Amino acid sequence: MTGPIPNTVGYLYKEAQRMLVEAGYRVQLNPRGLPLKGQLRVIRQRTVGEKTVELTLASEIYDDPSLMEKEVKKNALQDYR
Numbered sequence: 784m785t786g787p788i789p790n791t792v793g794y795l796y797k798e799a800q801r802m803l804v805e806a807g808y809r810v811q812l813n814p815r816g817l818p819l820k821g822q823l824r825v826i827r828q829r830t831v832g833e834k835t836v837e838l839t840l841a842s843e844i845y846d847d848p849s850l851m852e853k854e855v856k857k858n859a860l861q862d863y864r
Contacts, residue, residue: 785834796823796840803836813839 785807791799800810811831819842827839 788830788836790828791825791836791838792828794825795843796825796838799825799828799838807834809835811835811837813837815839 787806788808789799789802789806791802794802803810809832813827819840822843823840824843825838826841829837831837
């Protein structure tokens with residue numbers, strides 16, 4: 784039994800997939816824009832069948848100084864060992 788289609792635009796792919804499957808829908812990926820890497824976000828969603836939702840994804844790439852600082856510290860610890 785399927786419920787209302789959750790709006791997953793803006794969600795990370797894994798979370799969007801979980802939401803749709805729990806609501807009773809199959810997830811299909813739009814192959815445009817592949818290959819993707821890193822964090823993937825849903826940028827478009829459309830119904831393509833009675834119980835199938837197609838998601839278009841985009842790689843989420845951004846420079847977050849706090850993440851870069853953590854990576855530098857992690858690498859420095861590995862170099863120190």
